[in-house]
Amino acid sequence: MPISLYIHYPFCTHLCHYCDFYKIHRSDDVEVAYFQTLEIELKLAWESLNPDQRNLDTIYIGGGTPSLIEPKHLDRLLENIRKLFTLVDNPEFSLEINPESATSDKLLFLKTLGVNRPVFGIQSFNHRSLKILNRTHNIDDSFRAVYLARAIGFENFGIDMIFGLPRQSAKTLSDDLIQLIEFEPPHISYYQLTVEKNTPLAIKVNDGKIKLPDPDLTGAMYRGINAELSRQRYIRYEISSFARPGFECRHNMRYWEEGDFLGLGPSAHSFINNQRFANTSDLSAYIDKLSHGERPLIYDYGQENSRIHEAIMLGLRTSRGIGRQNFKDRFGMTVEQAIDNKTLQIFIESGFVDPAGDRLRLTDSAFPLADEIIRRLVK
Amino acid sequence: MIEQKYIRNFSIIAHIDHGKSTLADRLLEATSTLTDRQMRSQVLDDMDLERERGITIKAHAIRLSYKANDEHIYQLNLIDTPGHVDFTYEVSRSLSACEGVLLVVDASQGVEAQTVSNLFLALQNNLEIIPIINKIDLPSAHPDDVAKQIIDLIGCKKEDILHCSAKMGLGIDELLETIIHKISPPSGNLGAPFKALVFDSVYDSYRGASVYIKVVNGSVQKGDVIKFFSHGKQFEVDEVGCRRLENIPTESLSAGEVGYLYAGIKEVADTRVGDTITKVHHPAESPLPGFVAIKPMVFSGLYPAIAEDYTELREALEKLKLNDASLSYTPETSSALGFGFRCGFLGMLHMEIITERLAREYNQLIINTVPNVEYLVYMKDTSIVTVDSPSEMPDAGKVDYIEEPYVESQIITPPDYIGSVMRLSTDRRGIYKNTEYPTPARAILSYDFPLSEIIFDFYDKLKSISRGYASLDYGIPFYQKSNMVKLDILINDESVDALSVIIHREKAYKYGASLTEKLRTLIPRQMFEVVIQGAIGSRIMARATVKPLRKNVTAKCYGGDITRKRKLLERQKEGKKRMKQVGKVEIPQEAFLAALKIEE
Numbered sequence: 001m002p003i004s005l006y007i008h009y010p011f012c013t014h015l016c017h018y019c020d021f022y023k024i025h026r027s028d029d030v031e032v033a034y035f036q037t038l039e040i041e042l043k044l045a046w047e048s049l050n051p052d053q054r055n056l057d058t059i060y061i062g063g064g065t066p067s068l069i070e071p072k073h074l075d076r077l078l079e080n081i082r083k084l085f086t087l088v089d090n091p092e093f094s095l096e097i098n099p100e101s102a103t104s105d106k107l108l109f110l111k112t113l114g115v116n117r118p119v120f121g122i123q124s125f126n127h128r129s130l131k132i133l134n135r136t137h138n139i140d141d142s143f144r145a146v147y148l149a150r151a152i153g154f155e156n157f158g159i160d161m162i163f164g165l166p167r168q169s170a171k172t173l174s175d176d177l178i179q180l181i182e183f184e185p186p187h188i189s190y191y192q193l194t195v196e197k198n199t200p201l202a203i204k205v206n207d208g209k210i211k212l213p214d215p216d217l218t219g220a221m222y223r224g225i226n227a228e229l230s231r232q233r234y235i236r237y238e239i240s241s242f243a244r245p246g247f248e249c250r251h252n253m254r255y256w257e258e259g260d261f262l263g264l265g266p267s268a269h270s271f272i273n274n275q276r277f278a279n280t281s282d283l284s285a286y287i288d289k290l291s292h293g294e295r296p297l298i299y300d301y302g303q304e305n306s307r308i309h310e311a312i313m314l315g316l317r318t319s320r321g322i323g324r325q326n327f328k329d330r331f332g333m334t335v336e337q338a339i340d341n342k343t344l345q346i347f348i349e350s351g352f353v354d355p356a357g358d359r360l361r362l363t364d365s366a367f368p369l370a371d372e373i374i375r376r377l378v379k
Numbered sequence: 380m381i382e383q384k385y386i387r388n389f390s391i392i393a394h395i396d397h398g399k400s401t402l403a404d405r406l407l408e409a410t411s412t413l414t415d416r417q418m419r420s421q422v423l424d425d426m427d428l429e430r431e432r433g434i435t436i437k438a439h440a441i442r443l444s445y446k447a448n449d450e451h452i453y454q455l456n457l458i459d460t461p462g463h464v465d466f467t468y469e470v471s472r473s474l475s476a477c478e479g480v481l482l483v484v485d486a487s488q489g490v491e492a493q494t495v496s497n498l499f500l501a502l503q504n505n506l507e508i509i510p511i512i513n514k515i516d517l518p519s520a521h522p523d524d525v526a527k528q529i530i531d532l533i534g535c536k537k538e539d540i541l542h543c544s545a546k547m548g549l550g551i552d553e554l555l556e557t558i559i560h561k562i563s564p565p566s567g568n569l570g571a572p573f574k575a576l577v578f579d580s581v582y583d584s585y586r587g588a589s590v591y592i593k594v595v596n597g598s599v600q601k602g603d604v605i606k607f608f609s610h611g612k613q614f615e616v617d618e619v620g621c622r623r624l625e626n627i628p629t630e631s632l633s634a635g636e637v638g639y640l641y642a643g644i645k646e647v648a649d650t651r652v653g654d655t656i657t658k659v660h661h662p663a664e665s666p667l668p669g670f671v672a673i674k675p676m677v678f679s680g681l682y683p684a685i686a687e688d689y690t691e692l693r694e695a696l697e698k699l700k701l702n703d704a705s706l707s708y709t710p711e712t713s714s715a716l717g718f719g720f721r722c723g724f725l726g727m728l729h730m731e732i733i734t735e736r737l738a739r740e741y742n743q744l745i746i747n748t749v750p751n752v753e754y755l756v757y758m759k760d761t762s763i764v765t766v767d768s769p770s771e772m773p774d775a776g777k778v779d780y781i782e783e784p785y786v787e788s789q790i791i792t793p794p795d796y797i798g799s800v801m802r803l804s805t806d807r808r809g810i811y812k813n814t815e816y817p818t819p820a821r822a823i824l825s826y827d828f829p830l831s832e833i834i835f836d837f838y839d840k841l842k843s844i845s846r847g848y849a850s851l852d853y854g855i856p857f858y859q860k861s862n863m864v865k866l867d868i869l870i871n872d873e874s875v876d877a878l879s880v881i882i883h884r885e886k887a888y889k890y891g892a893s894l895t896e897k898l899r900t901l902i903p904r905q906m907f908e909v910v911i912q913g914a915i916g917s918r919i920m921a922r923a924t925v926k927p928l929r930k931n932v933t934a935k936c937y938g939g940d941i942t943r944k945r946k947l948l949e950r951q952k953e954g955k956k957r958m959k960q961v962g963k964v965e966i967p968q969e970a971f972l973a974a975l976k977i978e979e
Contacts, residue, residue, distance in 0.1 A: 006939055192932070219930030239932055255939050269939040276942055300942040303949060310945050346963055350906070369906060372931040375951045376965075 002057035002088050003049075003272070004254045005081070008265030009063040010034070010283055017134040017204070018162075020196035022267035022281040023064045030283070034265075035073045037287045039080055041264050041279075044295055046084045053260060053272070056085045058092040058251035067101040071109050078113055092250045094119050094158070100137040102145035107152050117187075117249075119158040120145050125179040126172050129165045132210065134200070146183045156247055158187035163225060164218040165193055166210045173221050177228050186247035190225050191240050192218060222368050238318045239370055256314045266296075274307065276300040305379075307331070308338050313374050321354075321361025335360045339377040347373060380598075381454055383635035384564045388456045388593065389509075390474055392498055393483035394491040394850070398513040402483060402545035403441075403457060409551045410443040410455070439579065440476075440591055440637050442621040447559045455558065456621075456637035458578065458593075460497070466725060467854075468673045469579070471500045472653040475669060476578045476593035476637060479507035479562030481554070482529070486512045486520035486542075489820065490528045492791040492850035498532065507562045508533055509541065511554065516544040524820060531817045565595075567634030573597030573605075573656075574663040575632075580650035582702030586618075588644040589626070591637070592656060595667060598633035604659040605642060608666035609651055613659055614642035648704045675707055675723025676784075676856065677730055677834055678767035680748035680877065681737075682719030684968055685956050688743060689718045695741035696720060699733060706733060711768070715877045715961050716746060716971070721768055724750075727834050746971045749880050752831045755782040755858055769879035772865040775916050781863045784830040784856035785810075790841065792849035794822050799844040807832035808883060829883070830856050866891055866920070868898070869912040873962045878974050884915075891921040894974060899923035901970040909964050 011026035011034075024030075046054060059081070061069075094117040095110060102120065110118065122142045124130055130137065149157045161180060163173055180188065195202050195212070204210040213221070226236055234242040238256060241249065254261050255271075263270045267281035280286055280296040289296035300306075308331055315322030327335050336344065347353040352366035352373055366373055393399035443455040460473045474480065480501045484490055501508060510529045512522050526540050541557060543550025579591040599605065599619055606613045620628040621638040632638045644650055652673070655666035683692045696708050707723040724730040730750060737743040749769075756764040756772070757779045766772050792800050797814070804811070804826050812825035828837075833853065841849050866887050868878035878898075882890055891913025898911045902925050913921035958965040 215931075216926075216929050222930055222932070255941065261939055263939055269942065271939070271941070278940070278942065302942075302945070306945060306949070309948055309952075310941055313945060313948055314941065352906070368930040368932060369928060370932045372906060372928060375948060375955070378948060378952050 001052060001260065002055035003053050004058040004060070004251050004259065004261035005056050005085070006251075006261060006263040006268055006270075007038070007059070007061045007066075007077075008263065008268040008279075009061060009066040009069060010266050011063065011068060012065045013068060014136045015134070015200075017132075017200040018193060018196070020199050021062075021064065024283060026065075026068055028070075031070065031073065033287055034283065035077065037290045038077065038264060040290045040293070041295065042077075042080055042084065044290070044293070045262055045264060049262070049272070054085050055088055056081070056091060057088040058254060059094070060251045061095040063096060065098050065101070066095050067097040067106065074113060092117055092156075094249070094251055096121060096160075097145065098137060099141035099145040102141070102148055104148050104152065107148050107154075111152055111154065116154065117156045117158065118149055118154055119160060119187075119189075120149070121160045122146075122180075123160060123162045124165060125176050126165075126168075129168060129172070132166050133162070146185070156186050158189060158249065159183065159185040161188060161190045162193050163190060163221050164213055166212055168213055168221075170217075170220065170224070173224065174228075177225065181228070181232050186244050187249060188229065188234065188242040189240055190229075190242060192222065219368055226364075226367070236319060236367070239367060253318075256318050258311065258314060276302070305338075309378055312339060312378060315360075316362050316370060316374055316377075319361065321359040324358050324360065338379065340379050343376045347377070380631070380633050381636070383567065383569075385451060386454045386456070386564050386635045387479070387558055387562045388458065388477045388565060388635070388637055389479040389481060389558060389562055390458045390460050390477045390501075391481045391483055392460070392494060392501060393513075394485070394488070394494045397483050397485040397488065397491075397494070398545045399483055402481070402511075402513060402543075403459065405545045405548055405551045406443060406455075406457060406555070407441065408548075409555060410445045439581075440622060440639075442623060442627075442637070445555055445559070448556060449559075453559055454636070455555075458637060466729075467496070467500075468671060469652055470497055471504075472576070472578045472669070474500050474506065475504050475667075476576055477501075477504070477506055478565055479509060479558070481558075482508050482510045482533070483513050484511070484525055484529060486514045486522045486525055487517050489525050490532060490791070492789055492823075492852040495532065495789070495791065495823075496852035502533075508535070509554075509557055509561055510535055510539060511541045511543055511550075513543055513545055515542045515549070516547050524818075528818050528821065565593075565635030567594065568596045569598065569634045571596035571634075572661045572663040573599050573603070573658045574667065575599065575656045576667050577607075577650055577652060577654045577656060579652060580644075580647045580702075580704070582647050583641075584701075586641050586643075588647045588650045588702075589639050589641055590644065590650045590656075591639050592632070593637045594632050594634050596634055596663065597658075598631045599640065599656075599658070600631035605640075605656050606659050606662070607649065607651075608655040608657065609670060609672070610649065612649055614644055616640055616642045646700075647702050648700070651704060673705055673725070675705065675725060676752060676830065677724045677726055677750045678753065679722055679724070679730060679750040680711055680713060680716070680719050680768065681708070681722050681734070682713065682716035682746045682748070682877070684744040684746055686717045687956075691741070692720070692737070692743050692745065695737055695743050696722075698741070699736060703733075705729065713748075713770075713877045714873075715875045715959050715966065716748075717959075719746075723767070746877075746968055747975060748877050748971070749974050750834065751881060752784050752829075752834065752856075754784075754863060754881060757782070766881070769865050769867075769881050770876050772881060775865070780860055782858040783861040783863055785827045785859045786830050786833070786853040786856050787812075788826050788828050788833070788851060788853035790824045790826065790849055790851050791821055792824065792845055793820060796845040796849055797822055797824070800824060800841065800849055803837075803840055803844060804828070807837060827859075828853065829859075829861065831881075864915050867914045868894065869910075869914055870898075870902075870961050870964050870966070871910055872912075875961050875966070877959075877971055880974070887913075887915055888920050891915075895921040895923040897973045898970050899925055901973055902964070902966055904928040905964055907963070 010023045012023045013026055093115050095115045096119045098121055125139055195205050229242045236242050237248050260272050266279050266283050266286040269278040277297045277299045286296050322335050354361050354363050391399045440456055440458045445453045445455050447453055458473050458476055460470045512525050515522055574596045575592040575594045580588045583589050601616055603616045618628050618641045619632045620626050653670040657663040683689050700706050705725050708720040711721040712718055751767050753767040756766050758777055759779045790800055809826040809828045815823040841851055862884045863881055864884045864887055866880050866882050867874045895911045895913050904925055906928055908927045909925040911923045912919050957968050
């Protein structure tokens, strides 16, 4: 079975206030050291795989700001990947791009390299919102990026958006949606702004300098986004992922359906042979360990039922839901046996859960409450 | 065998923090009773909890050997007493084992209500009182004022009052001589049938109960078969002795002596404080006076925070009961909290101690329901029902009237705080009796209070309105007619039994309003509207609603980091175990605890 490859590029020139992914300020020297180490890691990881896992069908380069990567490094990285792994026909190859760095040269280079799914971190079309998030791009950058993507001929591309922004109202959200729909991106990720601990945003929120819209309003926003995108023929195939038919992100689906994926680079996560592990979230430790031929892995052994919890949590995030047969094959019990049945009955009666057929899934009305429902179902 | 004239049995009466334990330590040092290694500060308090709270909960007796100035060796038995209002009866029994008491008063704090009440107990037992002003080394000491208070209180002469600083070791030698000269020796009859007073017992998991006794007449030794007057059970004595820090076995215990005995007694419940022991052969004819089977005054439901811990909780209570005869419990079920126990306590401190011991020694986290006193419900069919839990309250239509326990109480306060104390007392439905001014610095206010109004947080309130100066003491309850009602809390129309209370009608509205409001903030938003109501019978007094949850989804879940989100879910899952289910509504533990902290 082919697997997925994620590469974490941990550098930014500018740090956004809400982001809690592992990243540091970029410099040429450190970037060189990072790519040298990544090469070692790629080789070691490859050695640890079974021969049938040495096939890739999706690659995703995220960060950080991967659109900052020096072309020569990226070129060499891809060369190495191709040397070791077999790419299936028509692989999905995504790379995250900040709108301000989307020049035609850059996009053309990425296309020749094989990237076939650029993902633009546009987040909002509202100038003030971008400022609050401490994004460096402006609205013109976003227009240019999407225009170029089309002009250069990327059939598939994604736009990442955020709602629930400080001071966002129903009006400014709907402005964002109108603009987004005009672009007709094949794929949209529409995340709610999450205030992560220890980010500059969290500090401002705690100090009362920034006020987020209340849960009732964000609930209405989420429902509004769903309704509008569905009118525009987008399918919500996961809580925050929308796609035109056939453009669902295969890489992300692998996470949710618990296929094997290999993550490289500091803080990258992997799931291989039913085992979860992650790299250290510290670039110097990462470089240090690997330069001694050792992978800087932290294993997540979980508790007794962790794999079951994950299967429920991830399965119910997707519109398809949890496949009954697959669940039974993996865990030797039915989904119903693995969850709190009394609660399940209440949810079925209330119309939140649809148990019919070969999959157990949340109904449309349940999606805004998915976390609450999952929490209550888990045993 | 020591002659009675060389025995002195005494106790120390002091308010918390007035230096009783330190004084006891100094006496032990001065008589070389303990080696330095054994000497810990406040050795008499041997439970951690006691040491932390600075309160002696369980009384002990320690034997000191003192060579007096007259060159004779005296046996001094220091009988320690509990220092809290919850334990008045135990104090009275310990005192009845003595011939004298040391009345210790803090040189800066002066006489407090607790001290006065224990002093009355000592006077009732005809004990010699040796007044001592302690902490004379403190800069804030005003020994002359305190001396005047003491003179007013016991009618002694100024020169009878000893001055000492237990902390600095001042005045200790003089004190020991005074004990020898002023306290009378015991006057038992060695030839009469054996008769001894039980004034305490402690459970030992290997040997059974260790019973602390004062031998009044006759003597006892290993092999004697004894029996208890109250229940008639018989046991064979397998060891007698006295206590220093450890037990020291002796040949026998004879008239006038204080010590311990083991007789393979499996439950401390068989060794009630105040009971009399005699021998099966040649028994004494009558028991010593003053035995009362003590009754719990405060009742509360104890439920495991996590339902699965029920069995462990039961085992823990069984073990606690072994060395705490005053704890009672019976199984009880609550529709909201599941299986638990209705427990009876001597008072709130006792309840707190048990709850804390369950947590510390047995790792049991529990939910307490609102404590209740015991009500007498007079039914229209002329029967009388005793009710110590709201769930037992009969249907209002069948009830003629209800009586609630009242206590006579004294509050001692500096005159500056009389106004605040009176406001607080009125608020707690106190019935004012009179005010006395034994000294210009102290007023004694007498009130009759409903017990339910003062067991809760009255003492803390009293302390805070008087900057710690006012003190409270109260007696044994009596019953009086009262307008009590049962206030129910309904959540989505289902009554939550664990949140019901029995309350005075005039207070019900305010209590209901603040509890429903508090619950509104504590019950998290659910997937539907939650209506919280306070009701008396079918009449709704208060209402609050928790709006339904409209959205709960943290949208971000990518980058393959499944671990973090799963761990969050698993933490929530653990949290869910602590949630109680009422109908479809999940109620967190805090909501039940909130009911304990409602400001009326």
